[in-house]
Amino acid sequence: MNTHSTPPSPKDRPILITGCSSGIGHCAAHALARRGYRVFATARREADVARLQEEGLEAVQLDLDDSASIRAALEQLLQATDGRLYGLFNNGAYGQPGAVEDLTRDVLRRQLETNLLGWLELTNQVIPVMRRQGEGRIVQNSSVLGLIALPFRGAYNCSKFALEGLTDTLRMELHGSGVQVSLIEPGPISSRFRANAHAALAAHVDRENSVFREQYAAAERRLTKAGPAAPFTLPPEAVVKKLIHALESPRPRARYYVTVPTYLFGMLRRVLPTRGLDRVLRGVSRGENR
Numbered sequence: 001m002n003t004h005s006t007p008p009s010p011k012d013r014p015i016l017i018t019g020c021s022s023g024i025g026h027c028a029a030h031a032l033a034r035r036g037y038r039v040f041a042t043a044r045r046e047a048d049v050a051r052l053q054e055e056g057l058e059a060v061q062l063d064l065d066d067s068a069s070i071r072a073a074l075e076q077l078l079q080a081t082d083g084r085l086y087g088l089f090n091n092g093a094y095g096q097p098g099a100v101e102d103l104t105r106d107v108l109r110r111q112l113e114t115n116l117l118g119w120l121e122l123t124n125q126v127i128p129v130m131r132r133q134g135e136g137r138i139v140q141n142s143s144v145l146g147l148i149a150l151p152f153r154g155a156y157n158c159s160k161f162a163l164e165g166l167t168d169t170l171r172m173e174l175h176g177s178g179v180q181v182s183l184i185e186p187g188p189i190s191s192r193f194r195a196n197a198h199a200a201l202a203a204h205v206d207r208e209n210s211v212f213r214e215q216y217a218a219a220e221r222r223l224t225k226a227g228p229a230a231p232f233t234l235p236p237e238a239v240v241k242k243l244i245h246a247l248e249s250p251r252p253r254a255r256y257y258v259t260v261p262t263y264l265f266g267m268l269r270r271v272l273p274t275r276g277l278d279r280v281l282r283g284v285s286r287g288e289n290r
Contacts, residue, residue: 010036013248014081016074017041018062018122019092021048023191024141026091028243029057035244039209040077049222064092064118071102074125085129087247091141093159095197097219098205099212100154107156115159120166125177134178135282139246140167144187144262146268148277151285152212152219169253175215175227185266187259188233198223222288230288232260254286 015032019025020041029041029052041052042062052059058080062073078083093115096107123138130136145153146160164183171181198220201207207216242256259261268277 003235008140010248012038013086013247014040014077014084015087015089016077016085016126017089017091018064020052020057020059021045023133024186024189024239025089025140026052028091028240030055031237031240032247033057037087038081038169039259042073044092045221062122064122065113070122070125070145071083071116073123081148084133085126087137087139088123088126088142089243090123090160092118094200095141095153096155096204097191097197097201097223099152099210102205102210102212103155104204108206109285111155111159114163116155116162116166119163121201123170125139125200126171127174130179131177136179137247137252138170138174138179138181139243140181140183142167142183142185144185144259144265146183146185147262148265148281152215154240168254170197178251180246182254182256183256184239184242184246186234186239186260187261187265187284188230189239189259190233190235190279191240195225212236230261234259 010032010254015037017029017032017039020029021043025041029039033056038055040269041057041059043059044061044063046061049059049061060073060076061069063069094110095121096103098107119140126136126138135152140163140236142155142163143160145157146164150163167181167183174181186212188209201216201219201223204217207213208233212282238258246252246256257266268280273278
């Protein structure tokens with residue numbers, strides 16, 4: 001096991017990042033490459049992989065919904081690094097809006113395949129590599145919606161609440177192996193998340209025949225409007241700052257809060273009774289869709 005107490009040098013430390021076509025993943029890939037890491041940036045679409053390569057990154061196609069794609073991407077990376085991988089930043093995800101009663105089994109399955117089960121499969125293939133090395137860092141990009149639930153986000157809430165429990169368990173199981181596990185829990189971050197969520201809403205929810213038709217119309221206005229998605233929105237660099245600490249600190253934290261809403265809701269969850277917190281969160285949901 002690696003017992004060094006000094007932060008690891010970025011040099012010759014391969015890092016795999018999922019979801020690099022835009023937003024947090026794209027920002028993280030470039031920031032870590034500038035810092036000296038050997039970054040393998042992944043994306044689902046071939047066109048995005050080609051663009052990342054044109055930007056000077058080592059890019060690999062990886063579709064989290066496809067087991068063969070996960071295996072092929074990791075094999076390609078390990079061949080390039082002589083079987084080494086220091087860090088995994090699980091980031092590729094999307095948000096499926098919709099009231100719980102409007103979610104079909106298939107829609108929820110799609111959400112969990114990408115946001116949870118693909119991460120699990122990739123992580124489980126990476127762990128033996130890190131165990132052999134006696135060191136490694138697994139960083140999961142969760143959400144404030146892994147701490148608290150908001151109406152009309154049931155599928156995404158479900159995926160992130162499940163990720164939190166899975167990651168807490170994994171962290172304890174890997175204790176003593178040299179592999180450190182951390183969660184990052186951002187609130188609103190500037191990215192293409194709203195555009196992707198709007199596409200998922202249009203594709204998978206029967207809005208016109210729902211009792212929540214008016215709420216969906218308001219949600220569409222919010223998801224398509226220009227400007228910040230919500231108050232206290234931060235750029236993706238705010239997440240990358242926490243990622244760097246999780247990768248380089250001798251004692252990385254189990255959880256990293258990012259943005260004021262995460263700190264606020266994390267505190268309210270501890271001090272308010274459930275009904276009181278529900279009132280606050282219902283008010284937040286009403287306010288954002290006005």
